[in-house]
Amino acid sequence: MEVEYNTLLEKNTFEQIRQTDSMHPIPLKWVYTYKIEKSGYLIKFKARICVHGDLQPKTDGETYASTLALQVFRLLMALVALFDLETIQADAVKAFCNSPLDEDVYLNNPPGFNKNEFILCLLRGLYGLRKSPKLWFKLFSGTLSDIGLYSIPGQPCIFTEYQGIVIFFFVDDLVVAFPADKRSKALNYLKKLTQKYELRILGKLEWFVGVKITRYQSNKKFFLSQEANIEKICCEYSCDQSGRQVSTPLVSDNLQKYDGNATDKETKLYQQKIGSLINASSDTRPDISSRAISKPFSRVYD
Structure with a gap:
């Protein structure tokens, strides 16, 4: 200090x-x-x-x-x-x-x-x-x-x-x-x-x-990764990092509308998790983007 x-x-x-x-x-x-x-x-x-x-104090300055x-x-x-x-x-x-x-x-x-x-x-x-x-x-x-x-x-x-x-x-x-x-x-x-x-x-x-x-450099390629940030998110939310691999992060078929009622706590937690992934989805992992941010249920979590 x-x-x-x-x-x-x-x-x-x-x-x-x-x-x-x-x-x-x-x-x-x-x-x-x-x-x-x-x-x-x-x-x-x-x-x-x-x-x-x-x-x-508020000012009019740019x-x-x-x-x-x-x-x-x-x-x-x-x-x-x-x-x-x-x-x-x-x-x-x-x-x-x-x-x-x-x-x-x-x-x-x-x-x-x-x-x-x-x-x-x-x-x-x-x-x-x-x-x-x-x-x-x-x-x-x-x-x-x-x-x-x-x-x-x-x-x-x-x-x-x-x-x-x-x-x-x-x-x-x-x-x-x-x-x-x-x-x-x-x-x-x-x-x-x-x-x-x-x-x-x-x-x-x-x-x-x-x-x-x-x-x-030999084949003129770059790979961009946010591995450290993703590992931090996994640690924060106690995600399973056992090495499960899937061809796409989300299920390939259409998600059906969920007619149940998620609690406010479940919805808030789900939206927090989605929010933590925004940076990665916009920068290096567009494949994890999703439209669903309300009414979470088990299949969405998976």
């Missing part, structure tokens, strides 16, 4: 000031998260200071920030395979803290770091603040333009140039894809980015936004 607090101070994310009657600080909170390695397994725990964005759609990511992976492109992945360390704020925001000190009459004046974006994603997107996309790249129309998170190099990003995760003979130029783009931001270079693309990527 001290490391997190001191790191934010070193990055000039906020400064301590004396509170006046006109200042209405927003509470901060600690969010305890964990870091997952490229194979999807836990490697460490960490603490993060976040703004109680739900307690921010907060929307574009993100890369997973459907577009799948298309990019198909192009990488088709043209046999190389990839380098990186992430921006404390990305939001790079973006200067364009308004006055005051914060209480995080729990455990109270400073009597002092509060914090926020100078840069911080996790939980409503405008942080927008400010970071504007800053980072502007930097990509400044180093000689341009965004693809309709896809503001994909940048390219005239020699086949593509950079795409999802918030603070970015990937550079390039032909093998353009490696030096691709590395030069990365060097320019590291001069402005603290980037952690992760090597070849193997894990992106919760999706594990396995590449078979």
